[in-house]
Amino acid sequence: MRLRQINLEDCERLAASFTKPYHQNYFAMYSSVLGGVVIHPFLMTVPMDDHMVHRGDGIFEVFKCVDGRIYNLQRHLERLDRSARAIYLQLPVGLEEMTRIVVETIRLTGQRDALIRLFVSRGPGGFTTDPYECPASQLYVMVGRLNGYPDAFYSEGVRAKSSSVPVKKSYFANIKSCNYLPNVLMKKEAVDNQVEFTVSVDENGFLGEGSTENVGVVTRDGRLKLPRFSRILQGTTVMRATELAEALVAAGTLQDVVFEDITLTEAYSSAEMLLFGTTFDILPMVAFDRHPIGNGAPGPVFRGLRERLRWDMYENPAAQTPVFSKGARRKA
Numbered sequence: 001m002r003l004r005q006i007n008l009e010d011c012e013r014l015a016a017s018f019t020k021p022y023h024q025n026y027f028a029m030y031s032s033v034l035g036g037v038v039i040h041p042f043l044m045t046v047p048m049d050d051h052m053v054h055r056g057d058g059i060f061e062v063f064k065c066v067d068g069r070i071y072n073l074q075r076h077l078e079r080l081d082r083s084a085r086a087i088y089l090q091l092p093v094g095l096e097e098m099t100r101i102v103v104e105t106i107r108l109t110g111q112r113d114a115l116i117r118l119f120v121s122r123g124p125g126g127f128t129t130d131p132y133e134c135p136a137s138q139l140y141v142m143v144g145r146l147n148g149y150p151d152a153f154y155s156e157g158v159r160a161k162s163s164s165v166p167v168k169k170s171y172f173a174n175i176k177s178c179n180y181l182p183n184v185l186m187k188k189e190a191v192d193n194q195v196e197f198t199v200s201v202d203e204n205g206f207l208g209e210g211s212t213e214n215v216g217v218v219t220r221d222g223r224l225k226l227p228r229f230s231r232i233l234q235g236t237t238v239m240r241a242t243e244l245a246e247a248l249v250a251a252g253t254l255q256d257v258v259f260e261d262i263t264l265t266e267a268y269s270s271a272e273m274l275l276f277g278t279t280f281d282i283l284p285m286v287a288f289d290r291h292p293i294g295n296g297a298p299g300p301v302f303r304g305l306r307e308r309l310r311w312d313m314y315e316n317p318a319a320q321t322p323v324f325s326k327g328a329r330r331k332a
């Protein structure tokens with residue numbers, strides 16, 4: 001069969017029939033390559049010669065807009081900045097301008113609740129590994145539907161297993177780069193094993209992180225123990241949770257919050273296991289490698305932290321970047 005040549009004039013016709021069920025989750029995309037925002041999924045593209053596509057040479061952040069306010073944006077942008085510095089990538093615009101672009105793009109969608117995926121790429125510039133081939137870095141901001149997790153995940157808990165995928169070297173683990181192959185394989189492992197999450201384990205047998213989430217345990221003597229960030233990504237959610245946990249320490253629900261190595265045996269016999277991440281905030285893990293955790297049900301530290309994280313998201317202006325004014329009506 002001969003391949004058909006597709007020209008620019010064919011694009012309108014192709015765009016008209018370019019609909020997939022998952023497109024309903026895509027609201028808008030800003031692209032610095034195009035210099036504006038596109039709504040049609042056919043136009044939500046990244047050039048093939050952008051080094052982010054063919055070499056994974058780019059960084060990203062995922063954050064959410066909840067009831068018209070972006071949660072924890074500052075922390076996400078600080079991490080983006082750290083990732084950019086680590087790979088010598090110059091951001092195409094400053095963080096303030098980036099915030100303006102993000103806010104404007106969400107506004108254009110009229111959606112008060114959205115998940116935002118922001119990418120900074122090395123940019124188009126040929127197909128070698130040489131980053132100097134690319135004249136300018138690029139920004140892509142994808143605004144999509146914020147799909148919540150099932151209520152049962154919070155009320156009954158989730159199950160996880162330890163992963164067989166090797167952990168990243170610390171230098172790379174701390175960069176939120178577009179090299180997420182180990183994370184992809186961890187997610188696949190979870191799906192294939194019919195558990196909700198998998199958790200990496202390093203060469204010394206210490207707990208690492210989930211595919212896109214941090215993990216922590218509550219010890220039998222009431223300490224919230226989190227893996228040190230030397231081999232894992234420093235999550236914005238877990239960092240905020242440690243600050244909010246101070247109230248739980250003051251109330252006596254927790255004794256302390258510490259960053260220490262956690263062995264598998266310690267995890268199996270812990271009072272609670274917790275997962276932290278932007279999309280779901282916090283989840284109770286009630287079984288790990290088929291070991292019931294605590295009494296096999298969500299515990300008091302989970303409940304206390306979830307309540308405080310929700311307060312932070314909905315009630316704490318210091319943690320929010322406004323997109324719409326309070327009470328503004330959703331667009332139809």
Ligand SMILES: Cc1ncc(COP(=O)(O)O)c(C=O)c1O
Binds near residue numbers: 211214278279
């Ligand atoms: C590898 C990895 N660890 C942890 C996290 C949790 O980070 P955050 O709380 O900022 O979503 C993520 C989230 O993107 C991640 O990709």
